[in-house]
Amino acid sequence: MTAALLAVGSAGHPEDxxxxxxxxxxxxxxxLRLDAFIRxxxxxxxxxxxxxxxxxxxxxxxxxxxxxxxxxRERVVxxxxxxxxxxxxxxxxxxxxxxxxxxxxxxxxxxAVLLHENPLSATAATVRTAxxxxxxxxxxxxxxxxxxxxxxxxxxxxxxxxxxxPEPMVRRFVLDTATHRLGLRDLAVLAESDPDxxxxxxxxxxxxxxxxxxxxxxxLRRLARSRHAEVRITALTGLMRTGSPKDVVxxxxxxxALVRALAREAARRTxxxxxxxxxxxxxxxxxxxxxxxxxxxxxxRSDGPxxxxxxxxxxxQVRVHALRALRSLDAVSVPQVTVLLxxxxxxxxxxxxxxxxxSATQLPPDLLWDMLADPQRPAVRRAGYRxxxxxxxxxxxxxxxxxxxxxxxxxxARGKTDATTQIRALAPHPWLTRPVPSLDAGPAEAAxxxxxxxxxxxxxxxxxxQLLRDVIRLVPGSR
Numbered sequence: 001m002t003a004a005l006l007a008v009g010s011a012g013h014p015e016d017x018x019x020x021x022x023x024x025x026x027x028x029x030x031x032l033r034l035d036a037f038i039r040x041x042x043x044x045x046x047x048x049x050x051x052x053x054x055x056x057x058x059x060x061x062x063x064x065x066x067x068x069x070x071x072x073r074e075r076v077v078x079x080x081x082x083x084x085x086x087x088x089x090x091x092x093x094x095x096x097x098x099x100x101x102x103x104x105x106x107x108x109x110x111x112a113v114l115l116h117e118n119p120l121s122a123t124a125a126t127v128r129t130a131x132x133x134x135x136x137x138x139x140x141x142x143x144x145x146x147x148x149x150x151x152x153x154x155x156x157x158x159x160x161x162x163x164x165x166p167e168p169m170v171r172r173f174v175l176d177t178a179t180h181r182l183g184l185r186d187l188a189v190l191a192e193s194d195p196d197x198x199x200x201x202x203x204x205x206x207x208x209x210x211x212x213x214x215x216x217x218x219x220l221r222r223l224a225r226s227r228h229a230e231v232r233i234t235a236l237t238g239l240m241r242t243g244s245p246k247d248v249v250x251x252x253x254x255x256x257a258l259v260r261a262l263a264r265e266a267a268r269r270t271x272x273x274x275x276x277x278x279x280x281x282x283x284x285x286x287x288x289x290x291x292x293x294x295x296x297x298x299x300x301r302s303d304g305p306x307x308x309x310x311x312x313x314x315x316x317q318v319r320v321h322a323l324r325a326l327r328s329l330d331a332v333s334v335p336q337v338t339v340l341l342x343x344x345x346x347x348x349x350x351x352x353x354x355x356x357x358x359s360a361t362q363l364p365p366d367l368l369w370d371m372l373a374d375p376q377r378p379a380v381r382r383a384g385y386r387x388x389x390x391x392x393x394x395x396x397x398x399x400x401x402x403x404x405x406x407x408x409x410x411x412x413a414r415g416k417t418d419a420t421t422q423i424r425a426l427a428p429h430p431w432l433t434r435p436v437p438s439l440d441a442g443p444a445e446a447a448x449x450x451x452x453x454x455x456x457x458x459x460x461x462x463x464x465x466q467l468l469r470d471v472i473r474l475v476p477g478s479r
Contacts, residue, residue: 001034005059017058018087024062025090025125028132035094038066058085065091070100077103081110086121089114090129097139108141119149119158124165127173150178168196175199179206184219191223191231201230208238217242224248229256236262245269253281253290260294274298282306287313289321296325304331311336316345323351334359341371346379353383360390372399378408385411389418394441394449397422401452404459416459423453423460427467439471446472 223235248266281291371384403415
């Protein structure tokens, strides 16, 4: 990287040099690594002859700012301040945390003056670098100066510019520092459209706070219709504070559990029976997953018959949430859920396995072994393995050895880890005082386990196979 930068600088085109620095500073973490590398490994710290670059070249200044000699760094800082460029600001921010007092004080004073005279010289890369440098022992100055620039009377333009930065951490920094610089409508737009969840949450909180203070209920209703749960819950909380619980009750079957909880409080204030609402909603022609979740949160085991028919619903998400609700209410019908272990939806198969895990010993062993051997669907094999693993020790070890060679890498890794752990737990060790569990296997079963381990020698290592041999020697009737 240093060679590439020097090649650009030696060409003698300052515009190209600034563009190269602009690309570099887009990744501040890499900039910090480069700073440490130059001090440790470059020609500067090893006494090598520096390339013949013009002293005004931006690349030369940027690299010299990391010189091992503090006097050189101090001169470079002064030269940066004499001809400031926005592309050089991140390098100046680095020097505000310099370990040499003279370098640090010069950089801090220069940065303060630059930000005071021209706050817009603080680019998104400058902010990101300052946020990283702020973690250092002497790195708080640049962070504080940027906050002061945003809080100043002239900070409105800077706030608006930084809010268009593609990096979420920059937008979060602006919202944490200067939400008072943003209008209510701008905050609402950010809450509805920003791609970052934390930015949406911060903007929604600020917008809802202003809307409550100014009694703009219509804007809160608009935010309550957002597709983002973190925005809806903030807007609905604002509606509750403005004394409009009737606007919150329609969200009883929202997909977010937090929103549903708030809606139930609104229902209590307005005299609406939430459990009765949920019981009616799950029997609708097209039940909403939020209604199923709401019944799981407010219902009882006696509501199981209302949820069981949903296991045949054509929508996979409905079946998934019905399984979760039945498990939550302890109303699981093992035969009906067992059918879903072969469901066409991977999510349903996974949820069915989780639902049946406490009842694994009640399931037919042949079904589980057939699932483990399914040639097409890794999800079915994972579900079969999960349930076999909940049975006795012998079954769990056999299943682990089988799946350690599975074509699905995740399942194979899990089987390898489980088989190794179980064999080591069974192996006798003279220095251990704890009792060693028994394998509880007959001679034929022990021989089958050893044969499987021999086949999986590559996956579980020869040492683990030898431990299993030691275990099998203790099985009565084995050789």
